[in-house]
Amino acid sequence: MLTSSQKQHARFISIIEGSMATVWGTFTGGFGGNSYLIGFFLWLGASPFIMSIYSALIPLSSVIQPFSLLLARKFTSKKRFIFTFTTISRPVFFILALTYFLPSGFKIWVALLIFFFIEVLTSVVGSPWQAWMTELVDPEMRGRYFGIRNFITGLVAIPSLLIAGYLLDVLGKGFLAFLVLFSIGSIFGILDCYSTKHQDEDESVKAPMINMSALFEVLKIKGVYRNYMIAISFWILTMNLVGPYATVMMINVFKYDYVTLGVLTMVSTVVAAFFQPLWGKLGDIYGNLKMLKLNLLIQTLLTLGWIFAVPYMYYMIPFQIMIGIIAMAGTGLTSFNFLLEIAPNFGKTEAFSIYASMTNLASFVGNLLSGFIFVLFASIQFKLSFWIIDAYRLVFIVSILSSIWTLRLVLKIKK
Numbered sequence: 001m002l003t004s005s006q007k008q009h010a011r012f013i014s015i016i017e018g019s020m021a022t023v024w025g026t027f028t029g030g031f032g033g034n035s036y037l038i039g040f041f042l043w044l045g046a047s048p049f050i051m052s053i054y055s056a057l058i059p060l061s062s063v064i065q066p067f068s069l070l071l072a073r074k075f076t077s078k079k080r081f082i083f084t085f086t087t088i089s090r091p092v093f094f095i096l097a098l099t100y101f102l103p104s105g106f107k108i109w110v111a112l113l114i115f116f117f118i119e120v121l122t123s124v125v126g127s128p129w130q131a132w133m134t135e136l137v138d139p140e141m142r143g144r145y146f147g148i149r150n151f152i153t154g155l156v157a158i159p160s161l162l163i164a165g166y167l168l169d170v171l172g173k174g175f176l177a178f179l180v181l182f183s184i185g186s187i188f189g190i191l192d193c194y195s196t197k198h199q200d201e202d203e204s205v206k207a208p209m210i211n212m213s214a215l216f217e218v219l220k221i222k223g224v225y226r227n228y229m230i231a232i233s234f235w236i237l238t239m240n241l242v243g244p245y246a247t248v249m250m251i252n253v254f255k256y257d258y259v260t261l262g263v264l265t266m267v268s269t270v271v272a273a274f275f276q277p278l279w280g281k282l283g284d285i286y287g288n289l290k291m292l293k294l295n296l297l298i299q300t301l302l303t304l305g306w307i308f309a310v311p312y313m314y315y316m317i318p319f320q321i322m323i324g325i326i327a328m329a330g331t332g333l334t335s336f337n338f339l340l341e342i343a344p345n346f347g348k349t350e351a352f353s354i355y356a357s358m359t360n361l362a363s364f365v366g367n368l369l370s371g372f373i374f375v376l377f378a379s380i381q382f383k384l385s386f387w388i389i390d391a392y393r394l395v396f397i398v399s400i401l402s403s404i405w406t407l408r409l410v411l412k413i414k415k
Helices: 004-028 035-044 048-063 065-074 078-101 104-124 126-136 139-170 175-197 212-220 224-242 245-252 258-286 288-307 313-342 348-377 391-411
Strands: 382-384 387-389
Touching (some): 004 078, 035 048, 035 258, 048 104, 048 245, 078 175, 126 313, 139 258, 224 313, 288 391, 348 391
Antiparallel strands (some): 382 387
16 A cells, blocks of 8 residues: 555656646647647648548547457556556657658558557556546545646646647748657657656555456446446537537638647636636535536537637637636546546446547547538538638537537436
8 A cells, every 4th residue: 555655746746747748748639639730630631521530530549448458457557557558659659740751642541540559559548547546646635636737737738839839830830840849749758658657556456457347347337427428428429520620620711820729729728727726626615516517518508609710819719718617627627536436446447448438439429420511511601791601610500409419418417
């Protein structure tokens, strides 16, 4: 068993590790993609439909997580498992830029394959990391701790976003720009792995890290865990009908440069960082389920913001502020803390893995459907007052109408 001082040291190192990982994710898009990575694939020549495949690959990497965790049966240490797979995936992201030298009709698919490989290795460590953190962070302090941790990593993301966007624009938005960006990210990926190596872990437990039979036992348990997983999966499916098209619209239709995209992302990241401790505290006081329902309701309605979006900063900045407060800070933190509450006491790693697989399967289906919906509406375009009604906005309309319907399933959940 770890002593209280060892747990405290592990939590401190976790903040450092999270900061290094944040820079890695900002410069590479390795944590589920970002606007810069979308720009990279658009620069390679990806069509809007291929971009829907790109978005679908991100959750697909987590859908296969239970099968990927078969690799974990040989590991008795969560720390060693996480260190092994992050060391394989995070330092090599710069290879993605080298696909530029491949033949035109081939490079996009190879880039997608490399990206998918990195995403699989990134997602497979997620559930063991969550289970590890439940051992290091006591229940009564989880809201405050993760609020502060997310606040600090959010502050780290701010200069990273601006520097990355500035480098892309200054270096010409081409091969050199993306190679430099991904290389810097790879360096911080190495630092992230090094930080993990120095984090404390209870080494007295020698049992295999994952029990495959527990995967099925977890699914048999009736109650809030299973009900919530099913309900949130339907909501995630409909919300992900938006696909990658919010960012694609800003690049292709609004014609934003990367500095502007960086500033908009920075705005949402700043407010998310400052609101993380608040949501953590509110979750501790009023319950994470209540706060989660509030955030999900508001986040669903935020899709209206994309329907009526105009390319002016007096609109986009307040809208990004709301995204930061709700989608990035509120929903992210309260859903994570609520999952820690309701996961079965046995088989936590398995429970987190199944949850990630189910919710990301929903996201995969949603992103894939968004591509077909976009193709269906691709020829439609007309002006309505300030707005050009096109395939992008019609996809957003379909998303919010279906999301409102599925949201009621989540609102019915009782702890």
